[in-house]
Amino acid sequence: MVCDRCISTVRRLLNDLGYEVNSVRLGEAVISETPAEDELHDNADKLRQDGFELIHKNQSALTEDVKSNLIGYLKRIENEVDPPKLSAFLSDKLHRNYSYLSNRFSKLEGTTIEQYMIRLKIERVKELLTYQEMTLSEIAWKLNYSSVQYLSNQFKKVTGQTVSDFRSELDELDRKSLDAIR
Template identity: 40%
Template sequence: MQTLKIKNMVCDRCIMSVKTLLDTSGIAYGDIELGSVPLKKELSAAKQKSLAEELESLGFELLLDKDYQYVEAVKNAVTKLIHQQESALKKYTISAYIEEMVGKDYKWLSSLFSNKVGDTIEHYVIEQKIERVKELITYDELTISEIAESLHYSSVAHLSNQFKKIVGVTPSNYKTTGKRKPLDKI
C-alpha cells in the first residue's frame, strides 16, 4: 500500500481539504493524519502528477524525496504535540516524542532536519510554542501563568523572555498589537 507524504498539512482543516480533494478525484484512502495519507491502491505516475498539481493549488506539496518526508514528519509531530496534545509535553521529552512519532533516532533526525531546513528542531519547537502562546493570548481565556504551565515552560519569566526574543514585544504588549502566523509558514 502506498502512503503519500504531504507538506503543509498542519491542522484538521488541512486534513479536510485533502480529503475533499481525494474524494473528488476518486482516490481511495485510509485514515489521514497530518502529513500522511495511506492509499488503498497505488497511483499511476500520471495520477500522482495530477494530484501533486491539485495539492499545490491548495498550498500543499506532495513530498517524493524520503529525506524531506522525514523532515515533514518531524514538523508534523512537533505541530501535533504543541497545538493538539499539550498534556504530552509533561509526559515526554520532545526528542522522545519525535522519535516515537517518526520511528527514527532523534540524533539522526536532528542532523537531517538541520541539513535540510537550515535550522534546528529545537528552534522549530520554540517557534511553534510561541505561535501557540500567541493563539492562547488571542483567545484571552488563560493567564500568562496558565499558558506557561500548559506549554511546560519552567516559569512565566522564561516564556516572556523567549516570547520577547522571537516576537519583539512582551506577551502583554502582544495582546493589544500582535498578529499570528499561519502554522505552515513557520
C-alpha cells in the same frame, strides 16, 4: 487547531480526484491505488492550489513527519503534567535515533528541531493570548515553561516584541497556523 481541518480537506481533495482514501493523518495520505507518474504531477498541482504539497522524497517526508509529530507533541505538552522529553517522544514516534532525525531536519530545514518547536510554542502562545481567556502565568504553565519570565523572554526573542506589545496590537495580528511554520 487547523490540523484536523487540513486532514478533512486532503481527504475531500483526494476523493474529488477519484481516489479511494484508506487513511489520512497529518503529513500522510494512503490511497488504494498508485497513480501514474503524469497523474502525480497533475494531482500535485491541484493539491498545491489548496495549499498542500505532495512529497516525493524520503528525506522531505521525514522532515514532514517530524513537523507533524511536533504538533502532536505540542498537544501532549498542553494535556499532560509531565510529558516525555522531546527527543524521546520523536525517537519513539518515528523509530529513529534522535541525532539522526536532528541532523536530517537541520540540513533540510535550515533550523534545529528545538528552534522549530520553540516557534510552534510561540505561535500557540499567540493563539492563546488572542483568545484572552488565560493569563500569561496560566499559558506558561499549560505549555510547560519553567517560568513566566522565561516565556516572556522567549516570546520577545522570537517575535521581536513583548507580550504586552502583542496584546495591545491584537487587531493587527499576523499569526501563522501551526502547520504553516517553516
